[in-house]
Structures are given as C-alpha cells and as structure tokens.
Amino acid sequence: MLAPLTSAQSSQTPVITFAPEQCCLSINQFHLAYAGKPALRDLTLDVPRHRVTAFIGPSGCGKSTLLRAINRLHDLNESVSHRGYIALEGQDIHAPQMNVTELRRRVGMVFQTPNPFPMSIYENVAFGLRLQRRLPKRKRDDIIEWALTSAALWDEVKDRLHRSAWQLSGGQQQRLVIARTLAVQPDVLLLDEPASALDPISTLKIEELIRNLKSQLTLVLVTHNMQQAARVSDYTAFLQNGELVEFGLTDQVFTNPRLQRTENYITGRMT
Amino acid sequence: MDITSDTHSQHISRQFNQELEELKTHLMAMGGLVEKQVQDAVYSLLEGDSHLAEKVRDNDRQVNDLQLQIDDECTRVLARRQPAASDLRLVLAVIRATSDLERIGDEASKIARNAMLLSENNGNTRGLVEVRHISEHVRKMLRDALTAFARFDTELAMQVVREDELVDDEYGSAMRSLMTFMMEDSRSISSVLSIMWVLRALERVGDHANNLAEYVVYLVKGLDIRHTDLDSLDQKVLKKS
Incomplete structure (x- = not known):
C-alpha cells in the first residue's frame, strides 16, 4: 500500500497527494473550456501508479472531459482551449516534443460501448501491434495470447481466434477491446464507463479484470455507478461543475467523506 | 464532517428517508422498553415485588423480538439501498446498538431473577443501598446514551463514556463491602451473592450504555472510539471536530 501524504489543494478541498515517485499522472491547475465555456476549472490532482483511481460526479461535471484530456482526444476539436499542466511520468503531455501517437499507446482508452473493429478477434488484438512495429509471427x-489472457478472455476465444469479433457478447467485446489496448503495453488505462452497457455478470468480470490489471498498469475509471467505484477503486475523486470537490482513499470517501457536498452526492441527497 | 439528526431525511428517495427514520424510531422504542425493564427490575428488587420481577422476565421476549425486527430492517436497507457514508454508519450503529440493548434486556432479566430469589428469602438483605446508588447511576447513563442517540449529541455521549469509569469504581468498592458482610455473617452469603450478581448485572448495563455512546460518536463523526483510553479520547474527538 502506498503511504499517502495528505494536504489540501485549497483550504476547502480535501485532496490526497503522493510523493513524486508514486505518481503516474500529475494534473496541475488544469483548465479546459468548450467554446469559452469552462468544463474543467483549475484541477489539481495526482494519480498514483499501479492503483485504480475512480472519478465520480453528476453528468456534465467534467469527468469524461478530464479522461479525454489525459489522452489528448480534444486535440482536433478547435473549440476546445486549455491551460495548465498534465504530466505522464513527469513529462508534459502537451509539450511540443510529445508524440501524440506514442502518448496514446502509453495511455490506452476504453469507452462505454465496446468498439471492436470489423475483423477477427486475432486481428483486433494484432491491430495496434502491426501499427507499432513489425514482429515475427510467433512473437506476435x-x-x-498474453493480452487476451490478461483481459480474462483467452479461455473463451482461444478456439475461435479467426472468427469475427462481432460474434462475441457485449461483455466479451469489451474485454477484447481491453486486450487490444493491453497488447501495445500501455502505462495507463483510461476506462470511461466501461461496464455501463453490460449485464451484471459481465460487469463483475470487467471489475475483476480491473482489479487484476493494477499490478501491471495504472487505471483511471470514470463511472456513474458509485457501488462500482466503491468496489474496484483504491482512490476516489469527486468532481462537480468542473471542480475537484474531494479526493481521497475510497474507503474514507465512501464511509466518512470530509465534505457535505460529497456526502450529499454519494448518499443521494438533495443539494 | 459532523452530521445532525436531520441528515437522514434529505434523500431524493423519500422511501429511503422513511426507511432510515423507521430504523431510528424502532431503535428508540426498543431503548425505551429496555430502560423500563431495568427500572422495573431494580424496583422489584428494592421493593421485594416478585410479580413485577415476573413481568420483567416475561417482557424480555418483547426485547428479543424487537432486536430481530430491527436487524431484519437493517438487512433489508443494506441489501436494497447499499447505503454509503453517514447512511451506512447509521445502519451499522443501529445493528450494534440493538445488540447492546438486547444484552441490557438480559441483564434486567437477571436482576429480576435475583429479585425473585431474594423475595423468597424474606430476610434483611445487605447491599440494597449500593444497588440503589449504582442503579441510579447506570440508569442515568442509559437514558443519556439513548438521548444522545436520538439527538446525535456527541458531547452527551462523551459524558456517558466518562461516567462509565466512575461506575466501575463504585462497583469495585461495593463488591469489597459486600465481601466484608459475607465474612462477618456467613448466614448472609446466599443473599449477598444474589446482590453481587445484581451489581454485576448493573455494571454490565453501564458497559452497554457506554457502547451505545461510542456508537453515537461513530455515527456523527465517523470516528471509532472503541478501545480508546479516556486520556487520549478527548483529544481524538476534538481533533475530528
């Protein structure tokens, strides 16, 4: 277990902080606006390495925007402006020398709806690898196999690797997408509502997978399902109106939040 | 962040508000019944009223039934609502509190059983002064612990926690004087032993009231003060305020 140091972002914001060597992502005074309308307001938080960090908050609070910002998915949207700093392992992701393709290899992303490519299961997982470098077939x-095993899918698909990925169930497709991301060996996996379109059993499999993957990489999870955040994450950040309200150990946030706003949200009270 | 007694009535789901309110109401009803049981048990002993003692023994079933009922309600809330934060602490505090109240009910029943035994002896019983004194003390502790629960009053709860140490001292000194009675007059051994059991039961009631008060601090402040010595207690609670 990491030994977190606590300090306050501002006098009102309880935020857990980490020693630099424990941080995978460092977000500092990050501000983002869509057509001048702020979506993230001077956010400062650290994401610890090899842990699951959950972002929770009401719709429109900026959690998906933050996730996309970490992957620079807003780059092609001209209406988006930002300032502040996001660092991956100490490197500014917006620095001119940062290769965006390489950034997205290092920071994989999984979306709400599974999006396998219209090709075989094998080719789906091989896709990123082929883009990245030429490998001998055996190595590939x-x-x-390693990626599908890590995504807890190998046993279910090993006999039909060359069948269409679209024949898989929703839960299997989502795990396939995770395997595709893992194949290029990312440092971080961003999960945007990865189980909200899945049945309860598939959801549990994804949650189990998230828990197992943290020994290999850092995970950031956006979810509307608070029980899910409570079940799988080590740390929870609560966002509201583009601001970070509270960030702490999940155990503490869900049993004894520091602020009334957090308490109201996670217990379903009127604000 | 401290919560107040209104905190649990502000959910978007009114049904959830109602379920939590009912938990509190039923716990208070159980608390009231248990308080009356202790009061009647002690009265039956001091006044030699074996009918009342009999009634206390019978009423213990009601206390047990209430515990089952409230625990069942808590299980339903946990299963259906998956409460978090102060809601979760309320449900946990109620489950723990019913267990202590049920044990207090058992102690009242023990006192009533000894009251029946003593009324059969019909002799002068030593130690009634001690019983009266300690019973007043622990009944006040129990009343205050239940009031603290109803009002989410941590100051009153802390007062109860501090009182428990005094009761333990009073119990120790009462036991010493009862031992002297037994040594002085061997014919009194049987009745004095009964009084000792009664005092032991009252001391346990004090311990359970102390537990109830600790749950109030947990509920309101999210702070678990069980197994904390009195000296560091105030500092711990103050730091959390």
Whole structure:
C-alpha cells in the first residue's frame, strides 16, 4: 500500500497527494473550456501508479472531459482551449516534443460501448501491434495470447481466434477491446464507463479484470455507478461543475467523506 | 464532517428517508422498553415485588423480538439501498446498538431473577443501598446514551463514556463491602451473592450504555472510539471536530 501524504489543494478541498515517485499522472491547475465555456476549472490532482483511481460526479461535471484530456482526444476539436499542466511520468503531455501517437499507446482508452473493429478477434488484438512495429509471427502470437489472457478472455476465444469479433457478447467485446489496448503495453488505462452497457455478470468480470490489471498498469475509471467505484477503486475523486470537490482513499470517501457536498452526492441527497 | 439528526431525511428517495427514520424510531422504542425493564427490575428488587420481577422476565421476549425486527430492517436497507457514508454508519450503529440493548434486556432479566430469589428469602438483605446508588447511576447513563442517540449529541455521549469509569469504581468498592458482610455473617452469603450478581448485572448495563455512546460518536463523526483510553479520547474527538 502506498503511504499517502495528505494536504489540501485549497483550504476547502480535501485532496490526497503522493510523493513524486508514486505518481503516474500529475494534473496541475488544469483548465479546459468548450467554446469559452469552462468544463474543467483549475484541477489539481495526482494519480498514483499501479492503483485504480475512480472519478465520480453528476453528468456534465467534467469527468469524461478530464479522461479525454489525459489522452489528448480534444486535440482536433478547435473549440476546445486549455491551460495548465498534465504530466505522464513527469513529462508534459502537451509539450511540443510529445508524440501524440506514442502518448496514446502509453495511455490506452476504453469507452462505454465496446468498439471492436470489423475483423477477427486475432486481428483486433494484432491491430495496434502491426501499427507499432513489425514482429515475427510467433512473437506476435505470444503477445496476443498474453493480452487476451490478461483481459480474462483467452479461455473463451482461444478456439475461435479467426472468427469475427462481432460474434462475441457485449461483455466479451469489451474485454477484447481491453486486450487490444493491453497488447501495445500501455502505462495507463483510461476506462470511461466501461461496464455501463453490460449485464451484471459481465460487469463483475470487467471489475475483476480491473482489479487484476493494477499490478501491471495504472487505471483511471470514470463511472456513474458509485457501488462500482466503491468496489474496484483504491482512490476516489469527486468532481462537480468542473471542480475537484474531494479526493481521497475510497474507503474514507465512501464511509466518512470530509465534505457535505460529497456526502450529499454519494448518499443521494438533495443539494 | 459532523452530521445532525436531520441528515437522514434529505434523500431524493423519500422511501429511503422513511426507511432510515423507521430504523431510528424502532431503535428508540426498543431503548425505551429496555430502560423500563431495568427500572422495573431494580424496583422489584428494592421493593421485594416478585410479580413485577415476573413481568420483567416475561417482557424480555418483547426485547428479543424487537432486536430481530430491527436487524431484519437493517438487512433489508443494506441489501436494497447499499447505503454509503453517514447512511451506512447509521445502519451499522443501529445493528450494534440493538445488540447492546438486547444484552441490557438480559441483564434486567437477571436482576429480576435475583429479585425473585431474594423475595423468597424474606430476610434483611445487605447491599440494597449500593444497588440503589449504582442503579441510579447506570440508569442515568442509559437514558443519556439513548438521548444522545436520538439527538446525535456527541458531547452527551462523551459524558456517558466518562461516567462509565466512575461506575466501575463504585462497583469495585461495593463488591469489597459486600465481601466484608459475607465474612462477618456467613448466614448472609446466599443473599449477598444474589446482590453481587445484581451489581454485576448493573455494571454490565453501564458497559452497554457506554457502547451505545461510542456508537453515537461513530455515527456523527465517523470516528471509532472503541478501545480508546479516556486520556487520549478527548483529544481524538476534538481533533475530528
């Protein structure tokens, strides 16, 4: 367990902080606006390495925007402006020398609806690898088996690797997408509502997978399902109106939040 | 962040508000019944009223039934609502509190059983002064612990926690004087032993009231003060305020 140091972002914001060597992502005074309308307001928080950090908050609070900002998915949207700093392992992701393709390899992303490519299960997982470098087939096969095993899908698909990925169930498709992301060996996995379109059993499989993956990489999870955040995450950040309200150990946030606003949100009270 | 007694009535789901309110109401009803049981048990002993003692023994079933009922309600809230934060603390505090109240009910029943035994002896019983004194003390502790629960009053709860140490001292000194009675007059051994059991039961009632008060601090402040010595207690609670 990391030994977190507590300090306050401002006098009102309870925020857990980490020693630099424990941080995977460092977000500092990050501000983002859509067509001049602020969506994230001077956010400062650290995401610890090899842990699951959940972002929770009401619709429109900026949690998905923050996730996309970490992956620079807003780059092509001209109406988006931002200032502040996001660092991945100490490197500014907006620095001119940062290669965006390489950033997205290092920071994988999984969305709400599974989006397998219209090709075989094998080719789906091989896709990123092929883009990245030429590998001997045996080596590639090994990585694909490893990625599918890590995504807890290998046993279910090993006999039909060359069938269409679209024949898989929703839960299997989502795990396939995770395997595709893992194949290029990212440092961070961003999960935007990864289980909200899935049935309860598939959801539990994804949650189990998230828990197992944290030994390999850092995970950031956006979810509307607070029980899910409570079940799988180590740390929870509560966002509201683009601001960070509270960030702490999940155990503490869900049993004894520091602020009334957090308490009201997680217990379903009127604000 | 401290919560107040209104905190649990502000959910978007009115049904959830109602369920939590009912938990509190039923716990208070159980608390009231248990308080009356202790009062009647002690009265039956001091006044030699074996009918009342009999009634206390019978009423213990009601206390047990209430515990089952409230625990069942808590289980339903946990299963259906998956409460978090202060809601979760309320449900946990209520589950723990019913267990202590039920044990207080058992102690009242023990006192009533000894009251029946003593009324059969019909002799002069030593130690009634001690029983009266300690019973007043622990009944006040129980009343205050229940009031603290109803009002989410941590100051009153802390007062109860501090009182428990005094009761333990009073119990120790009462036991010493009862031992002297037994040594002085061997014919009194049987009745004095009964009084000792009664005092032991009252001391346990004080311990359970102390537990109830600790749950109030947990409920309101999210601070678990069980197994904390008195000296560091105030500092711990103050730091959390």
